[in-house]
Structures are given as structure tokens and as C-alpha cells.
Amino acid sequence: MALAMKTDELELLASEAHGVGGFLTLRRCRLRRWDGASAAPPPFVLDVVERSLGTDAVVVLPFSRRPTRVLLRRGLRPALRLGRPQGLLREGTSAPLLLLEAVAGVVEVEDEGADGLRRRAAIELHEEAGLELPEAALVPLGPPAYLSPGLMAERLYFFAVETALTAQPATPPRGDGSPFELGATLELLELDEALARCARGEIEDLKTECALRRLAQWLAC
Numbered sequence: 001m002a003l004a005m006k007t008d009e010l011e012l013l014a015s016e017a018h019g020v021g022g023f024l025t026l027r028r029c030r031l032r033r034w035d036g037a038s039a040a041p042p043p044f045v046l047d048v049v050e051r052s053l054g055t056d057a058v059v060v061l062p063f064s065r066r067p068t069r070v071l072l073r074r075g076l077r078p079a080l081r082l083g084r085p086q087g088l089l090r091e092g093t094s095a096p097l098l099l100l101e102a103v104a105g106v107v108e109v110e111d112e113g114a115d116g117l118r119r120r121a122a123i124e125l126h127e128e129a130g131l132e133l134p135e136a137a138l139v140p141l142g143p144p145a146y147l148s149p150g151l152m153a154e155r156l157y158f159f160a161v162e163t164a165l166t167a168q169p170a171t172p173p174r175g176d177g178s179p180f181e182l183g184a185t186l187e188l189l190e191l192d193e194a195l196a197r198c199a200r201g202e203i204e205d206l207k208t209e210c211a212l213r214r215l216a217q218w219l220a221c
Helices: 113-129 191-200 206-220
Strands: 005-007 010-018 024-033 044-051 057-064 069-076 098-101 103-106 155-162 185-190
Touching (some): 069 206, 191 206
Parallel strands (some): 057 155
């Protein structure tokens, strides 16, 4: 990252990377926001999370009609507990280790352009849900969106795909070899029930709720 860069009144004075070689890198930046005219304010520090595998991610929601159903997956998310004091939620209960989510995955550096996004979405669908579908069947589900802009630059690209669905696909999901995908289970829900679970706080993943609501709106058009 270049130093002494000035863009949109934000001057980067210095940066250093921590944890290089891991899945994530923490970059500590020393910045100054300055209009170039008045007296220069003191610098401040900002920590930014980077991911060497790829910055962005795809979110994929397979669905079927009559009735409208969606396929979600429940997998291991240790950071939900390890990232909290004593592993507790504010309500005093233990944070979950498993979370119900839409299929999702990192857009890798070789996944270029719109075709690369569809290819990555199809790969994640096969790995995580056991569904092998043509890339052309995947349709964008609204515009991309930032997940946590105060912390990282990750942008999410949403897709939907219509297909016959069962809770146990003919081809068991093979995963990508990571421990986060071992032992994951699939859950087939009617779309209305999935949205009701969001309202009740039983589906707590924001990207999943966003995908579900976008799908409901798209189908209603």
C-alpha cells in the first residue's frame, strides 16, 4: 500500500500489516483527514481487516416454487463465541457455535468479472449444498452491498437459482475441506417460515436475511 497518499481529503501517513500469512490480515493505518487549507489536525489510527484469498463474497439462495421454499445450511462459526467476553451474549446466554445461513463463499482473485462471480456462486452451491447447476441458471438478486464497512472492504454479491429442492440432495455436499464446512447440515424451509424466523431472531445472519427479503420481493414482482 502506497504511503503519503491523499484521496478525498484522507491522507495515509503510514500502514503496517499484522498476521500476514493467515486467512486474515490486520492492517493498522495512520491517517489524517485534512482539507489541505486549515491547520492540519492530529492523525488517528484505523485498523482494517484484509483477506488475501479475495476481498468480496457471493451469497447464493436456491429456491423452488409451489410452495416457495429455500435451502439454507447450518455450520460452525466459532468466532461468534470466541470473539465475545466469556463467550456470552448481552442477554447472559452463551453465543452460538452453529449458525443457519445462506450458501456463501469468498470470491477468489481469479474470479474475474460477472462470469467469475457466477462461476464462484455455482462452485459454492455445489460444495455447500450438493447442487450442481449451470452457471447461466444463477440470476443476480439485487445490487451488491457492504457487510461491515467500518471494519473491512468486503462487498457481497447476491444470487438466486430456481431448482428442485430436497433436504437431502442426491449428491452430499463435499465442502471445501475446511473445518467450518465439516458436519454442516442442510435445512429446507418455506420462504414465509424463513422470514418469520428472521423476525423472531432465530435466523441472525444479516446477509441471509437480506437475501431472503430480496428473494421475496423479486418473486412478488
